[in-house]
Amino acid sequence: MNSFPFGSGRPDPESFPNRGLAEAAMRILPELGDELALYPGNLGFEPMRRLMSQRFEKREGVPLPPEQIALTTGSMQAVTLMAQAFVDSPGDVILMEEFSYSGTIGAYKQEGAELVGIPLDENGMRMDALEKTIDELGNAGRKPKFIYALVTYQNPTGSIMPIDRRLDLLDIAGRHQIPVVEDHCYADTVYEDCHEPALYTLEHECPVVHIESLSKILGPGVRMGYLAAPQPLLNEILKFRRDGGASTLSAAIVYEYFREQLWDHVGNINTIVKEKRDLMFHMLADSPDVFEWFSKPKGGLFIWVKLTDGVDRSALSSLAESRNIDYASGSAFHVRGEDVPFIRLAFGYSSLDQIREGIPLLADCVRQCRIAS
């Protein structure tokens, strides 16, 4: 039976450069000296940090010194470190979009934080709601430890926060002296011209930490991400790191592969994934009776889909599973796990055929799970 992997956010598997990485390993490993016999340390393999600094500068137009970058085991380690560094006591508050990355929600709950969700609209986190929430918490004598925000290609909703709202966000955070953690893990998965400057590049009066990943432009199996922060904040965060550093073996090979072809690779993979996204738009639009609305993200790997009223979501989950259709339930992305009439569909990993066949099948499942009214 065919399978339809619309669940987790993974890049196109066909374009994964197995051979390119093998050849990169063959070139760089014999030249490494004794680096692999040493602990990578808090910052990690320096050439990779330099390359990621160049990645940032090419995209954002402003420099990011390599000494402000620390390599991590995927961006998830960076995300988790934020709570380890900033959350002191159980119940400390973290503010985040009301719908956000399920991995982050799980990690922050595990660290004992109380997550307070800020409503979003098509432009991301709503600033009126953010300010109101901070005020209300303040009246109760509570100050959030930080604001975690996916301002670019928001997961799961796909929104991009416009520049004006970014400036408002930094203004609010600055006035209240609340650090901002910008999870920019979808940075280069972009299909239309829609760049907005990273918060890290904008003037700010509060601490800002910037997080990026290689999982979305290369693959999660390399477990390579990083965080950027100025000193002394960077060292304050890295004090909480307990893993000896990120794999030099992985970093060296990925560095060598990307050294000359980072942007060719990104351009190539985005062309492939854009076609998948467009096809998924098209297939979703073919079933307006079940997919009431869906986001049209210009970047990232997900479409956020609203189901029509009166669908038994638990039955849908079972039925879809029985047909090998994997998707992510909306509740997984709600900060309090509330059941909501949304699902998240990932378009990066599936083939065009899987999308062409799978979305109508999923529509059919939804139809079968309508609650008789």
Added chain:
Amino acid sequence: MNSFPFGSGRPDPESFPNRGLAEAAMRILPELGDELALYPGNLGFEPMRRLMSQRFEKREGVPLPPEQIALTTGSMQAVTLMAQAFVDSPGDVILMEEFSYSGTIGAYKQEGAELVGIPLDENGMRMDALEKTIDELGNAGRKPKFIYALVTYQNPTGSIMPIDRRLDLLDIAGRHQIPVVEDHCYADTVYEDCHEPALYTLEHECPVVHIESLSKILGPGVRMGYLAAPQPLLNEILKFRRDGGASTLSAAIVYEYFREQLWDHVGNINTIVKEKRDLMFHMLADSPDVFEWFSKPKGGLFIWVKLTDGVDRSALSSLAESRNIDYASGSAFHVRGEDVPFIRLAFGYSSLDQIREGIPLLADCVRQCRIAS
């Protein structure tokens, strides 16, 4: 100026198989399919777990099913996961050898645990002291969350716990139903015939978690370790994992390299390091006026050295640093950070020349730091 890196526990850099790993990458990466485009998941690259299962069985003579093994980013991640899984509230007690690995001490303090040290002798953790401590804590209504033990090639003292004491340890832990975490990261760094069975292989009535590493037989730059536990304990622990899994890129390359030559590699590196250990013994014995006593470990990477009375250890630290002599201060290994007249010398990473020249230089530094009496 020459440098003398006797500080951290690293393997021989000359024998690091840069080229062997490069060739392994060239063989395996093109064959991997889409594994690198997927998250490694909680357990990680299956062939590597099978190989580590074989490693265990060859050494211990009993099987360890690959499905009981979870790959981690170095063994430090496994060590840290134990506290994340077992420590619920600040002040929860972890029992460990009074002198133990500094990284573990730091990680467990960060997780909010109270560390209670059990005195050691030349055979490792003392069982009379362990039982007494458990009783005293029990009288105060406190039950330790687990016992962390380096029973084989203990860091920093180099001791090996004999079988009788291992059985006593498991008996005590079983009677009190306290889990035991066996950090076996020096498993195959062995220079004399001295095998004692891993706790994990002995009959036990309490949960036992077994931790191993590739850092000591290959290199810490690959960041590859693992933990073993039976179900459902393994899943209970892995619930706390938040990193998406250990790098498949690193695991695949290390697997392919070790697939046919694990034991040749281990035999080769142990022969090289044994010569360094022997030379360090010899050079230490040449200065009995300053090195009052030192352990003679049959495995591991460290010699634990007692300085003669009346040495200004703070002055020694500065003087040694000015001469590029790196060693680890005894206080770093004390569970409460107490200043003790010991230093730990690592012999794996330095060259024979560095040992031959450096130990007499260090002896000279100690002589200069004697407090006039």
